[in-house]
Amino acid sequence: MSGLLKFITCGSVDDGKSTLIGHILYDSKLLYADQEKALLLDSKVGSRGGAIDYSLLLDGLMAEREQGITIDVAYRYFTTDKRSFIVADTPGHEEYTRNMAVGASFAQLSIILVDAKQGVLVQTRRHARICALMGIHHFVFAVNKMDLVDYSESRFNEIVKDINELSETLGLQDVVIIPVSATEGDNVTKKSPNMPWYTGKALLEHLETVDVSEAENVSEFYLPVQRVSRPNHEFRGFQGQIESGRVHVGDIITTLPSNETAAVKTILVGSDDREEAVAGQAVTIQLDKEVDVSRGCVLTNNNEIPVAKGFEATLLWMDDSRLEVGKEYLVKLGTKKIAGVVKSIEFKTDVNTGEHLHADTIEKNEIALCKIGLSDKVVLDEFKRNKTLGELILIDRVSHMTSACGVVESVDTEGEKPYFQKDDVKVGGYVFEEFYFNLENALLSKADKEVKTYHVGDVVPVEGDSFEYPGYFDIVSLEDSAAVLIRDKRVQDIIPLDEYVFMGLPVVDERGFALEIRSNDDYQMFLREFEAADNKSEFHNKWFKFETYRRIVCTDNFWMI
Structure with missing residues (x-):
């Protein structure tokens, strides 16, 4: 399989991720002479008692070498006779999970290491979940340190069972499990004689031949x-x-x-x-x-891509400070950066069991499904359909640090609107919707409320922040060719417009604009001028009056609208 493969190594701390990649580079003769010499010299004073420490090829920070762990994400480019590779070696310690997520965001394939002695750990599950969250579809679980369990087939099979359960829970599709020893080189670049019971490919051979191409809709530009x-x-x-x-x-x-x-x-x-x-x-x-x-x-060329100002997203929280519902962040979606806010936390996910838990806030490295509101409409899509338009980050507006990364799960396209309905007669119900002047973007916007459908007999809210109607009035909708009769703050009837008779009560349109109608003659003239009007703005300026029952209320809480 030709072409570039971008992959990531991850797993729990000290599972041997850096050692594994270092061994691939060393065995494949992909080091310069000075690199090999430096490796041998550094290993003499390293953490393996003089034996070659392959992890030193990737662990570059002094703190990493002193602690024997990876902290930063190390990127390496290498080429074999069959393929070119970019690998991101990521940290396993929980403290550096956000660093690992950065590496996962670029990868096509994930190598998740599992310590043969310890088995599948919480951090193993967390990394697998994050890789799936980031859209990685191809997984290799490398069961490492097989030399420490005497290359036991039964121990390997125990871990395979746990990995299969994890894969089923997360919905992982392309999963390969390989027993390896990163320090000794077993099944790393070539098949190991120490595990004759394993009949699959060595790790490098699998990487050279795996097909990571994705089926794309080439007609959709x-x-x-x-x-x-x-x-x-x-x-x-x-x-x-x-x-x-x-x-x-x-x-x-x-x-x-x-x-x-x-x-x-x-x-x-x-x-x-x-x-x-x-x-x-x-x-x-x-x-x-x-x-x-x-x-x-x-x-x-596809005008069905959603445009919205609200959506649900699964977030990996990366900030040292906990998530605050209602706090304003910058949201980066595709190439768009816009003000937004986490409106609610639907649930957080237990990374070990996958259980959905109630949460009022989330801490660093936790995963949660959240509702997010934006200050204006943007182009976005569900991540599973459109990766570029479905991945996002939240940025703290004060520190400019990345607070979270995540993916769009569903989009609130605002396709539904409030209605009055009786049988087949349907009238738009914006008359009771709140409208605010948005100080953030200097626009008049409708509040983001639960969609409401009113039926005959329902009580209606005649008073709100931005409106106040009498208890008795009529709603006339030219757009829907229907009328609604409000009597004593209830819906008395919903009728076709040709059945409506002006009874001397106040009249508004479906948005709550008062109509300058005082008599039945006025009403008939209103209908005639509407039919004849070439200039709709002149017609509206003559007959519609905003300030009778509505008022402008300012807000800087853009997430309401």
Whole structure:
């Protein structure tokens, strides 16, 4: 199998991750002469009593060498005759779980080491869960230190049983389990005579041949915009990396979240004009007309990618300070960075059992499903469908440190809206929705509330923060061609508009704007002018009055809306 393989080594502390990769490099003759000489010299004063300490090839920090553990993420590039590799050797200690998560975010395959003497530990489970969370689909569980259990097949089978149970719990699909000894080299680069009962491949052979290609929807083009290039007043191009599909000059594409359409005028790859570009290429795309696009927007041929300001995400908390529900963070989704807040914690996950636990807060290294609200709508998608638009980080607005990483599990597309309904007659119910002036983005926005459907007989809330209606009034909806009769703060009836008769009560539209109607003659004129109106704004300015029953209320709690 040719091509680059990006993989990560992880597992509990002192399971032998750095030693394993160091042994691969050493046995494969992938070291320069000076590196090999330095390794031999360092090993004489190392932690293995003079024997070669392969972990020194990756443990670069003085603290790592003194403690004999990995703290930082060590990246190494190497090539064999069959494949090229980038490996991230990550720390196993719980204190450095966030460092491990950074390494997992780039990998296609995970090697999780398990100590043959200790078996599957809590940190092993945590790392497996984080790798699955980060979208890794290919796993190798390397049962290490088999030399310390006399290469016992029965001990290996005991651990295999635990690994299979863990894999089933996490829904891992492509799982390979290999018995190895990182210090002695058994089954690392070649098959070991010490374990004749193992019939599978050695670790390096598996890495050289594993297929990590993913089935992609090549017809679905999308490009998250990283930068708008405007070198002069005649050129405006949108720059970024194509994440999926391909694009040709002349293609009609949609811009999100503005939902405008335009044709591709030119495609630049570097400074070269191209007729087409494909996934993985960094491009500049010029469109045939002006559109509302900035950093964080998306160019696509699929206008069904969600646009929303709320979603549920599984978060790995990485901050030393605990998560505070309601605290404001910066949320980075794709190329977009926007203010947001964790509105609630649905549950946290016990990394050992997978059980969902109630939580009011979460601590460092804990995993939880949370509801997140943003200050404005952005383009995003579920991680399982769209990795680039479904992964996120939370950034502390004061320290600018990464507080959490995570993935989008579900998107609140706000497709539902409140209604009045009787049989087949349906009327929009925004009349009782709260609207606030958002000081964060200077926009008038609707509060994010539970969707409500009203039926005949229901009590209605005639008073709120931003509205106050009388107990008796009518709602007339030109959009839905229906009317709602409110009597004594209850829904008396919901009828088609052609059955409605003006009875002298106050009248509002479905958004709560008062209608300047004082008589049945006014009402008939209102209907005629609506049918004849070429200029809707003039019609609304004449007949609709906002301030009669509604008022503007300011808020800086953007997560409410």
